[in-house]
Amino acid sequence: MNRFPRLASGALAAAALVATVVPATAQSAAAADAAGAAPAAGSTSASSGVTLPPTSVSVSLRGGRMVGLNSRLVIGGQVKAPAGGVLSALDRMLSGATTTVSSLLAGASSVTELPAPTPVSAARVSLQLKTPTGWSSIATVPTTASGTYAVAVPTGFYGTHTWRVLSAATGTSTEQATSPFTVGVRVPYAARGSARSYARLSSGDVRWNPCAPIPFYVNRAGMPKNALPTIMAAMQKVHEASGLTFRFSGYSNGVPFAGGNSSRSGMPNYGFTIAWAKPQQAGELRGTVLAVSGSWSRSTQVGSSRRAEYFSGGMVIDRTEKLKSRMGKGKTLGYVVMHEMGHVLGLGHTADASQMMAPTVTARSYTQYGAGDLAGFAAVGLAGGCL
Numbered sequence: 001m002n003r004f005p006r007l008a009s010g011a012l013a014a015a016a017l018v019a020t021v022v023p024a025t026a027q028s029a030a031a032a033d034a035a036g037a038a039p040a041a042g043s044t045s046a047s048s049g050v051t052l053p054p055t056s057v058s059v060s061l062r063g064g065r066m067v068g069l070n071s072r073l074v075i076g077g078q079v080k081a082p083a084g085g086v087l088s089a090l091d092r093m094l095s096g097a098t099t100t101v102s103s104l105l106a107g108a109s110s111v112t113e114l115p116a117p118t119p120v121s122a123a124r125v126s127l128q129l130k131t132p133t134g135w136s137s138i139a140t141v142p143t144t145a146s147g148t149y150a151v152a153v154p155t156g157f158y159g160t161h162t163w164r165v166l167s168a169a170t171g172t173s174t175e176q177a178t179s180p181f182t183v184g185v186r187v188p189y190a191a192r193g194s195a196r197s198y199a200r201l202s203s204g205d206v207r208w209n210p211c212a213p214i215p216f217y218v219n220r221a222g223m224p225k226n227a228l229p230t231i232m233a234a235m236q237k238v239h240e241a242s243g244l245t246f247r248f249s250g251y252s253n254g255v256p257f258a259g260g261n262s263s264r265s266g267m268p269n270y271g272f273t274i275a276w277a278k279p280q281q282a283g284e285l286r287g288t289v290l291a292v293s294g295s296w297s298r299s300t301q302v303g304s305s306r307r308a309e310y311f312s313g314g315m316v317i318d319r320t321e322k323l324k325s326r327m328g329k330g331k332t333l334g335y336v337v338m339h340e341m342g343h344v345l346g347l348g349h350t351a352d353a354s355q356m357m358a359p360t361v362t363a364r365s366y367t368q369y370g371a372g373d374l375a376g377f378a379a380v381g382l383a384g385g386c387l
Ligand SMILES: [Zn+2]
Pocket: 007, 008, 009, 010, 339, 340, 343, 349, 358, 359
């Protein structure tokens, strides 16, 4: 009979961990910028106190499109504004009246004094993702001298998402948005189970900011040979499910939870640490527990409300378990990291044994995230928008 080891309870990352209130940081300032960068389309800049002429912004992708993972999808368009604005166009009509009349008398066929749209150069154009709480700017590019722009739509993570392009007000013209368009990135395998088979660790919408790379560190003490390539491969799977990006940022001496679940001793100020330890080094690694993971959240002020976000976390793996240092089924490092990353990002366990976030590893455990896993990782990922 196999005795199947349990993966650690992700409840560690919930209220048991300290919620630290910190003063506004660069992180929250950037978040405030992002929140302020998505006003309603068609609103007019109030800075000059005058009504600005409209800008038009176009996008070349119409309708929805399904693409494969990591397809190259660059959309382009052009931003235009009335020549010189309405008043100066009227001025030119008046000053050019004599010429116009004489040209018309001479039978010229192409004279017009209507203000022709002109390209807007150096305009700030943002690719925005539709989220449950509004439009979130994912990337911003300037327009060229001819008013054109090109911006890559992220296709490195699964799901069907709705996007638009927003052209910021330029000082002589208004903010405008294109029509929304959808891009679906298909999952290249049959994901098992129900998309409802996932759980969040926190009742609130606590997430890592998905719009900046999350640094992670590795403690090499007790690390199996060839572990790093497996960790990187597992992180790639997490990225494909969540849209979050992870950056290996070096080695650390820290052992998560060695000082208890509320101790962040040795953990990064921003990011998380992966370590190996003996059960007596990190108390939760007792019995058949393979690994323990979780993250600490903090509360930041955004406008008039407060919002919690994860900022530091850890994953500690029982070094006596002799995991196979590869991706694959059963007690492999790849499986454990793919599971534990769910806890680092704020997911709990599901009772659905077909999902990788089920609490128990079995010999027939899976190598790909199921439908519930994918929905859970999406819920804590980029689909929720920037923080
Ligand atoms: Zn677990």
